Amino acid sequence: MAVRKRLTRRQENVMQKLRAGFDQVGGKMEKAPGRNQQIRNRGSIRSTPGKDGRGIGTTPGKDGRGIDDQEHLDFLLRRLVRGEDQNQLEATGFACHSDLHTDVCVANRSVRIDTRTMKLYAPFSEGMPQANSIVRPYARKPDKRAMSFVSPVQILQGNITAPACHYTHDFPAVVFSSGGFRGNLFHEFNDIIIPLFITCRHFQSRLRFITTDFSPSFVGRFNKILSHLSSYEVIKPAANGSVHCFPGAVIGLHYHGNLALNTTYIPGGYSMLGFRQFLRESYNLKVVNVSEMNKPVLILVSRPKTRSFLNEDDMVTMMKALGFRVVVARPHMMSNLDKFAQVVNSCSVMVGAHGAGLTNAMFLPQGAVLVQVVPLGLRWLSDRYFGGPAKEMGLKYVEYRVEPVESSLLTLYDQDHPVITNPASIFLEGYEVARAVYIDGQNLTINVVRFREALVEALGLLGRSAPSG
Template sequence: MYKYNTIFARSFSKNEKKRLGYGSLIMAMSIWIVFKHCLSALSLQKSMVIGVEKLMIKNTSISQHLESEPKELKPICNVMEARSDFCEITGDIRVHGNSSTVHIASLQTGNLVGEKSWNIRPYTRKENAAAMSSVKNWSINQLADHKEIPHCNINHSAPAILFSLGGFSGNHFHDFSDLVIPLYLTSRKFDGEVQFLVTDNRPWWISKFRKILEKLSKYQIIDIDKQDNVVHCHSSIIVGLKRDDKELRIDPSKSPIGITKTATTLGYEVVVAEANLSTDLSKFAQIVNSCDVLMGVHGAGLTNMVFLPDNAILIQIIPIGQIDSLARTDFGEPSRDMNLSYLEYKISKKESSPTKLYTLDHVIFRNPKSVHKQGWDAVRSIYLEKQNVKLNVHRFRGTLSKALELLHYR
């Protein structure tokens, strides 16, 4: 099973988190969805960078070393992944923000053979045209003519990672699945010694996740689009972010992780909380991380499960509208990868607010597939934004009892 270590919990407090001596339940309530966030600071081992030596052929008869025949190098840009394109370049790199171009003056391992230029949109949802429409296109070019190489204005000793804050940033689910977790996966091996270059900048996003960003980079973030014709020079750069094909997942085969202990307790202390753009993320993360159970209606807010401690429980309330598969893909499967126990509760029609507006034989109840055929905007409007849930506490009691049972035996 894939497991998260406490990805960002230590990003928010200098003290070790204290556990409650009883089970605790947190309910995140919002206008259209109910949820919370949870990231913990993964303490990953430093990666080793292995140098590539030139192959030499020793001619013993004349005691000379001859350089081997030229071989085609591994492409510096990977455009074969399902979710993101990214380039990893080491050499003499010149980044020109005004033209959205990364110039390769020279490579550490020699010249490229074959393709020498790429176009990259550095965001991790390349399969989604709507997301990528707001992501700037960057050109990666190796320059053969030294007369074309722009002069450096600022030389950096640290490697760089260039990524976009466009796409679906601002949606809590996508903030983590498309940006925070991929950024962590891409940058953590540098142990803070990396410079972030941001394109399509959204300052409020940086403010919201500042404490996480400060754990991943020791340097001030550069808005590369607004550099007034300045050329930034690095000896190494990654353009784009790496991510897993599945949502909200860190593959342990690619990222070593540590595990935190959780209390085994009985009973609930209920905490009702709501997060928005003005919420102090670190304080909110601490609230979620102190709880044993998180419950909420399907929606972006459930992304806050990333702040839950190891072995905690996620209860996802699934509204009407035949979104079971989406609910399990977005949160059910990822929760197991995070070493969380997962329960779901599918509401009845009478627990849904549209029953006050429509009869029970209306098409939105009788044939949700017809609504889905109208496209995502219709689904979101009818089944998410306009649907409130009022739980039948007697019917829901069984799910809470099951959560208590899981807490008892964990």
């Protein structure tokens, strides 16, 4: 019993340290190590493994890891499971959380990952029969099309023979896929970046990413975010092809909803406002609130293919007449996220038709206005994907619903056709059918006089008024 009390006391001390120095519920986050410190920290990778492949702590325990270090890590990993899963993690060292959207498995004991085959070996559950499970580490489980681009990670548990370590790390691994709907900004943020933040932020950059379906373009595009979540380079499975040993691991990412963070969901304490602050830090965005801006600046997201504005020039003329300085954002401008985040952060209003480009609204200052143009048949999707999340971001929101006469669909279908009068009936035929019509099959000619009213409303939300006349 004396040992039990002593361990409990240590756990309390660790938790007190965590509360003092860690950003669990929005407190100040310790600055991530600089480049020179990162180079020194490469001591977290050791090519000569310990006897059991575990990292080395400051106060050695029987396995070579520090007792305080291990309890510290246990605390962080335990935040990623709840209820019976948490009990299982404490009892066996391994547990998985599964819900509609994602599978997340957590190990708080030494694991070995063969990056050539993407097999994770968890041999610590002595006496247990061998178990074999598969996780596809991408937070869009119900979407068969997305998951077809996600490679599986095989988890081997119990009485197994694990391969020898080539490299041993002092920090846990987080395994996720950059496959799925890579290349679509909404899905990159919704399915990968926000889930990464939710799952990893409380580790304070002391972890190693292993990215399956590795894409150099993805890592380059989101380098500022990845480097603020981990102090170390991403491990590329195909290029590396060796066995890495970690004191713990997370396979898969937690997901809270469409562009959503919920403070009560696992791991607890994270909100969209907190994520937006993280983006400001990662991209060094200077404008925090629109109140800091002298003149209203409007950014118009220009789409060249589907849901494009056919009278874009007329719209820009009207916007300038209202007193806006107008930035027209075309695909080549939006391709460099590091630069485009700065452009968006300098704007007070964003206008665009429903689509992935509106995801950039996350870089707008607090109190800015998102004006979403809702094409025919896309009212529900528009509200779910951008309308609701915009309010959680601390943005003002204006919705402009196009009338049938503003949609090119009216040139293809009679005004009494169900495509025009009853979009819900088209969605009942299946999402792919509706997508071909409403998402991929229409462009917009905006009624500039009617749309002006939406922009006057946006000006009012900024505390400004439209010029007279």
